[in-house]
Amino acid sequence: MEIHKDKKHKWPGLKPGITRKLSTLFLFFILIFYGTLVVLFLDVQQMMKTSEQIVGVNNRISELSTSMQESLLSMDVNDKKYRLLGKEMYRDYFESARTDFEAALKGIVGLDSPGYRLSKRWNGIQRNYVAHLKDARLELQGGAWAGEETLNGWIRDLAEARLENEKEIENALITINARSKESLKKGLLGLGLSVLMAVLGVVVVSRSMLTPLKALTRGVKILPGNKTAAMVETNARDEFGELAAAFNEMSRQLKEEEDLRSDFIASLSHEIRTPLSSIRESVNMIMEEVLGPVNQKQRKFLHIADSEIARISDLFDHLLHLSRLESRVQQVRFLAVDPNRLIRDAADILVPKAEKKEIRLNLHAMAEPPMVMGGEKEILQVLLNIIGNAIKFSYKGGTIDISTMADHGAVMFRIADNGPGIPEGEEALIFNKYYRSREIRNHMDGVGLGLNISRKIVEFHHGKIWMENHPDKGCSFYFTLPC
Numbered sequence: 185m186e187i188h189k190d191k192k193h194k195w196p197g198l199k200p201g202i203t204r205k206l207s208t209l210f211l212f213f214i215l216i217f218y219g220t221l222v223v224l225f226l227d228v229q230q231m232m233k234t235s236e237q238i239v240g241v242n243n244r245i246s247e248l249s250t251s252m253q254e255s256l257l258s259m260d261v262n263d264k265k266y267r268l269l270g271k272e273m274y275r276d277y278f279e280s281a282r283t284d285f286e287a288a289l290k291g292i293v294g295l296d297s298p299g300y301r302l303s304k305r306w307n308g309i310q311r312n313y314v315a316h317l318k319d320a321r322l323e324l325q326g327g328a329w330a331g332e333e334t335l336n337g338w339i340r341d342l343a344e345a346r347l348e349n350e351k352e353i354e355n356a357l358i359t360i361n362a363r364s365k366e367s368l369k370k371g372l373l374g375l376g377l378s379v380l381m382a383v384l385g386v387v388v389v390s391r392s393m394l395t396p397l398k399a400l401t402r403g404v405k406i407l408p409g410n411k412t413a414a415m416v417e418t419n420a421r422d423e424f425g426e427l428a429a430a431f432n433e434m435s436r437q438l439k440e441e442e443d444l445r446s447d448f449i450a451s452l453s454h455e456i457r458t459p460l461s462s463i464r465e466s467v468n469m470i471m472e473e474v475l476g477p478v479n480q481k482q483r484k485f486l487h488i489a490d491s492e493i494a495r496i497s498d499l500f501d502h503l504l505h506l507s508r509l510e511s512r513v514q515q516v517r518f519l520a521v522d523p524n525r526l527i528r529d530a531a532d533i534l535v536p537k538a539e540k541k542e543i544r545l546n547l548h549a550m551a552e553p554p555m556v557m558g559g560e561k562e563i564l565q566v567l568l569n570i571i572g573n574a575i576k577f578s579y580k581g582g583t584i585d586i587s588t589m590a591d592h593g594a595v596m597f598r599i600a601d602n603g604p605g606i607p608e609g610e611e612a613l614i615f616n617k618y619y620r621s622r623e624i625r626n627h628m629d630g631v632g633l634g635l636n637i638s639r640k641i642v643e644f645h646h647g648k649i650w651m652e653n654h655p656d657k658g659c660s661f662y663f664t665l666p667c
Contacts, residue, residue: 205388213381220374227367231360241300242353248288249346255285256338263329278329289313305345309338400431464493520555521563523588523595523665530567531586534575541580545571548587556595556665558645563665566641567597569634570661574601578658591664594647600660606653614651615639638663 258281266274293310296302316334330338469475471486478486531545538545556563567586574584578601585600606614615635642649642663649663 206385209381209385209388213378213385216374216377216381220371220378223370223374224367227363227370231363231367235356235360241295242349242356245292245295245349246346246353248292249342249349252285252288252292253339253342255281255288256335256342259285259329260335286313303345303348305341305348309341309345312338312341396425396428400428404431460493460497464490464497467493517559518557519560521558521560523553523556523597524549526560526563526567527586527588527597530564530571533568534571537572538575538584541575541578541582543575543578543581544583546583546585548585550588550590550595553588554590554595554667556667558665562641563645566638566663567599569638570599570663573634574599574603574661577601578603594664594666596662596664598660598662600658602658605657605659606651611651611653615649 259278262274262278262281265271266278289306289310292306293302296306316330467486467490470478471483471490527547527549531547535545571584571586578584582602585598587598589596589598615638639649642665645665647663647665649661651662652660654660
């Protein structure tokens with residue numbers, strides 16, 4: 185929604201606009217961030233569960249199956265030794281190995297649970313062993329406790345069961361590796377989305393906050409010199425939109441007050457000039473002794489009165505000139521003007537004033553200057569104002585350099601003095617209407633209109649005016665006019 189300078193906009197119910205945008209973005213960021221953490225936590229938990237299975241179950245099966253195979257071979261060896269040598273110790277060794285075998289088999293079968301399904305081969309090995317015990321007679325004085333074929337079958341079944349267990353360990357490791365890669369992808373995706381939300385947040389902040397702030401900053405900077413141009417246009421429908429509307433309303437009110445003040449000053453100046461001219465004419469007639477002889481003392485005071493009347497007349501001329509510039513009623517005839525001639529004419533007019541302070545005016549003219557377009561009288565007024573200020577503030581016996589130079593399709597005028605310069609912190613105020621430095625208000629004449637009028641004339645001619653300050657070394661004023 186566009187904010188116009190002549191209306192005050194209010195948007196009820198839209199105040200938390202920026203807060204709502206930032207809160208939404210922050211909520212999405214939190215959801216993505218913590219969602220990624222939850223997914224990664226679940227994946228890590230699953231990988232830990234698989235690792236625990238490998239460590240707690242499969243490795244245990246591998247250890248017990250190795251013990252079973254060793255016990256089975258020990259049983260066979262001790263059975264043969266007992267039958268061959270008949271010593272009881274081999275029978276004891278046999279029983280000890282058989283106990284270890286049965287304990288290991290029982291330990292493996294006991295690992296079967298709802299969380300882990302044991303291979304059916306182990307149940308088969310257990311059934312075959314139990315069935316063999318029912319049929320066999322463990323009287324070791326006679327034949328072997330188990331035939332070679334039975335023993336080899338058990339060893340073969342153990343080997344196949346162990347192979348299956350190793351295959352399970354390999355598959356579990358592959359699963360862990362795949363899940364870790366998947367977790368890495370999810371983490372990178374979450375990180376990418378988080379970065380995207382952060383970038384989106386920066387864009388929203390830039391569009392919602394920084395852009396209106398820049399517009400308001402520009403408006404604040406140009407507000408002292410141009411109340412109309414200080415209006416801020418923004419499409420924001422949030423807190424900054426309301427701030428821009430309030431700023432525009434303030435600018436409009438200031439413009440109205442400024443117009444009223446200018447109209448009042450213009451009317452007052454116009455009304456006073458006529459009686460002031462009559463008073464000055466009367467003083468001149470008395471000084472010329474039209475009404476009779478005047479003694480020396482009377483003439484001295486008449487000169488003082490004439491000088492003060494002239495100063496007041498100049499002040500009213502400035503006020504009327506400024507009023508015409510602000511109201512755009514002044515008619516300016518644009519002609520081609522020689523910039524070198526302008527600085528020479530200005531210097532000729534101000535030489536007497538400069539000589540009183542023993543100030544030297546140095547002119548630096550261009551060899552073949554291009555013509556500038558504008559009103560000769562108005563541009564000359566700018567030079568007189570700036571050079572006059574330079575003379576006023578320069579030290580006795582100083583120098584003022586006045587030069588012209590080409591500047592990208594324009595002519596740049598430069599007036600540099602070696603006076604005290606502008607007090608620090610007041611550089612941005614010198615072109616304001618009625619502004620006078622605190623250091624000169626009590627001991628120098630003036631109302632602070634010369635530079636303001638100069639700026640308006642230069643801008644009216646589509647040029648630019650600025651200054652460079654060198655505290656304790658003077659300052660340089662520049663202005664450009666198009667060729």
